[in-house]
Amino acid sequence: MRDPKLLIGLLLIAVSVFAVVTIVRVANRTETFYVAAHDISVGDRLTAADLKPVDVRLAESSNQYLATDSVDAQFAIDNIAAGELVSKNDLASSDQSGRRLASIVLDSAIAQGFSSGDRVDIWVSKKAQNGSGYEDPETIAAGAEVSRIESEESVIGGTGKSAVQVLVEEGNLADVLAAVNNEDKINLVPTNFAGSER
Numbered sequence: 001m002r003d004p005k006l007l008i009g010l011l012l013i014a015v016s017v018f019a020v021v022t023i024v025r026v027a028n029r030t031e032t033f034y035v036a037a038h039d040i041s042v043g044d045r046l047t048a049a050d051l052k053p054v055d056v057r058l059a060e061s062s063n064q065y066l067a068t069d070s071v072d073a074q075f076a077i078d079n080i081a082a083g084e085l086v087s088k089n090d091l092a093s094s095d096q097s098g099r100r101l102a103s104i105v106l107d108s109a110i111a112q113g114f115s116s117g118d119r120v121d122i123w124v125s126k127k128a129q130n131g132s133g134y135e136d137p138e139t140i141a142a143g144a145e146v147s148r149i150e151s152e153e154s155v156i157g158g159t160g161k162s163a164v165q166v167l168v169e170e171g172n173l174a175d176v177l178a179a180v181n182n183e184d185k186i187n188l189v190p191t192n193f194a195g196s197e198r
Contacts, residue, residue: 030055032068033085040080041116043101043147043167051086064088079116099167101147102176104186111149111162114188118146120166123187124179134185141172143191164188 034051044050053068066074066086074091104122114120122141125134147165166188168176179186 030057031062033058033062034066034068036080036082036084036086038082040076041148041165042076042079042145043099043165044076046074046076046091056085066091098170099145100170100173101165102168102173102180103163103165104176104180104188105161106164106186106188108160108162111164114146114149114164114190116146116148119143119191120146120188121191122166122168122172122176122179123189124175125185125187126179127182127184137185137187140175140179141168144168144172146188 032053032055035054037050037052040046040050051066058065064087066088076090077092078090080086080090120143121139122144123137124140125137128135144166147167150163150165166176
C-alpha cells in the first residue's frame, strides 16, 4: 500500500504547479483594444478607418480604454495621437456642447500657427457699406476651438491660403458663415494672447 503522506505531498505539488501556471496565464492575458490609426483631432467623428486593433495587457486599467467590442458612433473631444490607445475619456457619443464645424480661410503662414485644441475668439471687420474699407472689428464667437488645420497639400487653389476648421456654438454659426461668405476680414485671436489676421 502506498504511503498516504507521499500521495498528499504529490497532490500538494500538483496543486501548487497548477496555481502558478494559472496565475502566470492570467497575468499575461491580453485583450484587444483600439489605437488611433492616425492623428485624430477634436470634433472628428470616428470611423473604422480611424482605428486599429492591438492586443495589449492593461489589467485593472482596461475599463478606461476603447475595446473592439464597444465601438459606436463616437466623437473625439480631445486630440488623440497616432498609435495612442483610445481612452474612453477622449470620446463622447456626440458633441455635447452642440458645437458645429466652420471653415475659415487664412494665410497659410498664419493658419499653421494654430494647433488642434487651441481656443480662439473670432473677430470680424465687416466691409463698409460704402464699399470703402472696413468697419470696426467685433467679436462674433468667443472661445471657439480649433479642430484641425488643413495640410499644406490642400492649400486652397495654390493661393497661399489654408482652411482652419473651428468648432463654434450653434448660435454663433450663422454669423461666422455670413462673415466667410461676405469675405469680411476675419481675425482668430487666441484667448491668451494677441492673435493673427486674415
